[in-house]
Amino acid sequence: MQRQMQTGGSAKVDVDATHRYGDLVVHDQLRFSVAENEFLCICGPSGCGKTTLLDMLAGILEPSEGRVLIDGAPADPKRQSISFVFQEPSTFPWLNVWDNVATGLRIRGTPREAIAAKVEEIVRIVGLTGFEKFYPHQISGGMKQRVAIARAFVTDADLILMDEPFVSLDQPTRERMQAEVLDIWRHRRRTVVFVTHNLEEAVYLGDRILILSAKPARIVAELDVSLARPRDPLSKEFMELRASCVRWLHAPGTV
Amino acid sequence: MLTMVWNLASLALALALWQLASVLAASPFFPGPMKIVEAFVQLASRGDTFGHSLWTHSWASIERVLVGFGLGVLLGVPLGLLMGLYPKVYAGTRSVLEPFRFIPPIAWIPLAIIFFSGLTRFAFLIFLGAFFPVFTSTLVGVARVEPIHRKVGVVHGAGKLWTLVHVVVPTVMPDIMAGMRVGLGTAWLTIVAAELAGGISTGLGRMMTNYAELLQVPHVIVGMLLIGFIGFVMNEMLLIVEKRLFRWRWQVSL
Numbered sequence: 001m002q003r004q005m006q007t008g009g010s011a012k013v014d015v016d017a018t019h020r021y022g023d024l025v026v027h028d029q030l031r032f033s034v035a036e037n038e039f040l041c042i043c044g045p046s047g048c049g050k051t052t053l054l055d056m057l058a059g060i061l062e063p064s065e066g067r068v069l070i071d072g073a074p075a076d077p078k079r080q081s082i083s084f085v086f087q088e089p090s091t092f093p094w095l096n097v098w099d100n101v102a103t104g105l106r107i108r109g110t111p112r113e114a115i116a117a118k119v120e121e122i123v124r125i126v127g128l129t130g131f132e133k134f135y136p137h138q139i140s141g142g143m144k145q146r147v148a149i150a151r152a153f154v155t156d157a158d159l160i161l162m163d164e165p166f167v168s169l170d171q172p173t174r175e176r177m178q179a180e181v182l183d184i185w186r187h188r189r190r191t192v193v194f195v196t197h198n199l200e201e202a203v204y205l206g207d208r209i210l211i212l213s214a215k216p217a218r219i220v221a222e223l224d225v226s227l228a229r230p231r232d233p234l235s236k237e238f239m240e241l242r243a244s245c246v247r248w249l250h251a252p253g254t255v
Numbered sequence: 256m257l258t259m260v261w262n263l264a265s266l267a268l269a270l271a272l273w274q275l276a277s278v279l280a281a282s283p284f285f286p287g288p289m290k291i292v293e294a295f296v297q298l299a300s301r302g303d304t305f306g307h308s309l310w311t312h313s314w315a316s317i318e319r320v321l322v323g324f325g326l327g328v329l330l331g332v333p334l335g336l337l338m339g340l341y342p343k344v345y346a347g348t349r350s351v352l353e354p355f356r357f358i359p360p361i362a363w364i365p366l367a368i369i370f371f372s373g374l375t376r377f378a379f380l381i382f383l384g385a386f387f388p389v390f391t392s393t394l395v396g397v398a399r400v401e402p403i404h405r406k407v408g409v410v411h412g413a414g415k416l417w418t419l420v421h422v423v424v425p426t427v428m429p430d431i432m433a434g435m436r437v438g439l440g441t442a443w444l445t446i447v448a449a450e451l452a453g454g455i456s457t458g459l460g461r462m463m464t465n466y467a468e469l470l471q472v473p474h475v476i477v478g479m480l481l482i483g484f485i486g487f488v489m490n491e492m493l494l495i496v497e498k499r500l501f502r503w504r505w506q507v508s509l
Contacts, residue, residue: 058410077412084410090403094425094503103421104411135503155411 010036011070011080011158011191017056017063019049025216026052027063032210032219037189039182041202043249044212050195051087053217054161057193058082070159081108083157087164091136091147097123098132100147104155122154125184142173149177153184162194166201178204182229199245203238204231211248221248286473291480294473303465303474307457313481315457316446319374320489323381324442330382331389331438332431336423339397356391360384360445364452377449377458384445385438389431396430397423429504432497436490443486 013034019027026049034040044050055061056068059075059082068075075082083104091100098119105115123129126146136144145165152160162181166174178201185192196202202209203225211221223245227237270288277287286294295309302308338345345352360383367376404422413421450460459478466474 060406060409077410078414079412081412082410084406086403086406088403090407092404092407092422092425094428094501096503103407107408107411107413107417137503151407161410 017066028216041206081157083152085165319377323378327385335393384441388437389434392434396427
C-alpha cells in the first residue's frame with residue numbers, strides 16, 4: 001500500500017467520546033479538540049484512562065459511544081499518518097538503531113533514498129549519530145527512548161501521540177529530552193498530544209493543558225499556557241500556572 | 256585458547272587410559288583406540304562386507320535425517336505459528352495433536368515398515384521425531400511476543416502480514432532454533448533405531464548391526480563415533496546460523 005505522505009501536514013483532532021469496559025465507565029462524554037500544530041498536554045490522576053484515550057486517538061481502539069475525528073475522518077492508523085511514543089520500552093531488540101527508526105517509514109512504503117535522508121536527519125537531531133549500528137541492548141535506557149521518539153517523529157506524522165514518554169528517565173535526561181522534543185516540534189510543526197502525570201512537564205511543554213478527573217474521566221479544567229518558550233520553571237508565572245494545575249488536580253471533583 | 260588446550264589434554268588422557276585398559280583386558284571384545292582407527296581406515300578405504308563404503312553409509316543416514324528433519328521444520332514452524340497466533344485453533348485440536356507427542360517415533364517403526372519403504376520410511380519416522388520439538392517451541396515462543404511491539408506496527412498502519420514477518424517471526428526465531436536443535440537430536444536418535452530395524456542395506460545403523468552380528472566390535476564403535484561426530488557437526492552448524500541470526504541478543508543459548 002503506497003501512500004503519498006503529505007509533508008508539513010498537521011492534523012486537527014475532534015474528540016467526543018464515551019468509553020466503557022463492561023459496566024466500568026472509563027471516559028464520560030469526553031469532548032475536546034486539538035488545533036493544528038498545537039502541543040496539548042493531558043494530565044490526570046493515575047488510572048484515569050489516559051492510555052485508553054491515546055489508543056482512541058490513534059484509532060486502535062474504538063470508543064463505545066461517540067467518535068474521534070482526525071481532520072474530519074474517523075481515526076484510523078491505516079489512513080492517517082499518526083505516530084506514537086509509548087511509555088514502556090518499545091524498540092525492537094532485533095533491529096539496530098537505524099532500522100528501528102526506519103520502521104514507521106518502511107511500513108508506510110517510503111522510497112529507500114527518502115528513508116535514508118530522513119533517518120539520518122532525525123538521528124542527528126536526537127543526538128544518536130554514531131550509534132546507528134548499535135542494538136538496543138548496547139545503549140542506555142535514555143538512548144532507547146530517544147530511538148522511540150526519533151521513530152515517531154521521522155514519519156512526518158500529522159499527529160504525534162506521546163504517552164508519558166519520559167517517565168522511566170532520570171531527571172537530567174528527562175529535562176534534556178523535554179527540550180529536545182520541543183526542538184523537534186519547533187523544527188517540524190506537528191499536532192502533539194502529550195500525556196503525563198507530571199504537572200511541571202505539562203506546563204513546560206504544552207500550549208494548553210487538559211486536566212482529567214479519576215474514572216469516569218471528565219475534563220475538569222482547561223488551562224492555556226501563554227508563556228514564551230523556552231520557559232523558566234522557576235519564574236513566577238510558571239509557578240502560578242503549576243499551582244493552579246495542582247489545585248485542579250486535587251479538587252474534590254477530580255479525585 | 257586455554258580451554259582448547261585443556262580439551263585436547265583431557266581427550267588425549269581419555270584415549271591413553273582406554274588404550275591401556277584394552278591392552279590389560281587383551282580381549283577382541285574390548286578393542287583399544289588403535290583398533291578403532293584400523294577399522295575406520297578399512298571401512299573408509301575398502302568398504303564393508305557388502306562393498307558399501309563408509310561414505311555411502313554416512314550419506315544414507317544424513318540424507319534421511321535431512322529430509323525428515325526438513326519436513327518437520329517445514330510443518331512444525333508454520334503450524335506452531337498458526338496455533339500460537341490463534342490459541343483457539345490449538346485449544347480446539349489439542350486432543351488430536353497432543354497424544355501423538357507421547358508416541359515415541361520408534362513406536363512407529365512397525366507401521367512404517369508396513370506402509371513405507373526406502374527413503375520415505377525413514378523420512379516419515381524422522382519427521383515424527385523432529386516435528387514436535389520444533390512445533391512446541393514455536394507455539395510457546397509466540398506467547399513471548401510483546402503486545403507493545405505489535406502496537407508499534409499497528410499505530411504506524413501495519414497490517415497482519417507485516418506484524419507476522421517483522422514482529423512475530425523475529426521474536427519466535429530463538430525458540431524455533433532451540434526447537435530445531437532439540438529436534439535434530441531426536442532425528443539422530445530415531446535414524447539409528449530405524450536403521451537397526453533393518454530392511455535396507457545402507458545407513459550407519461545398518462552397518463553397525465551387520466558388524467555386531469559378525470562380533471566385530473571395532474567396526475560397531477566406528478559407527479557409533481561417526482554418529483556422534485556427524486550429529487555434533489550438524490549442531491555446530493545450527494549454532495553458527497544462530498550466532499549470525501541473533502547478533503542482537505545478549506548471548507546465544509547453548
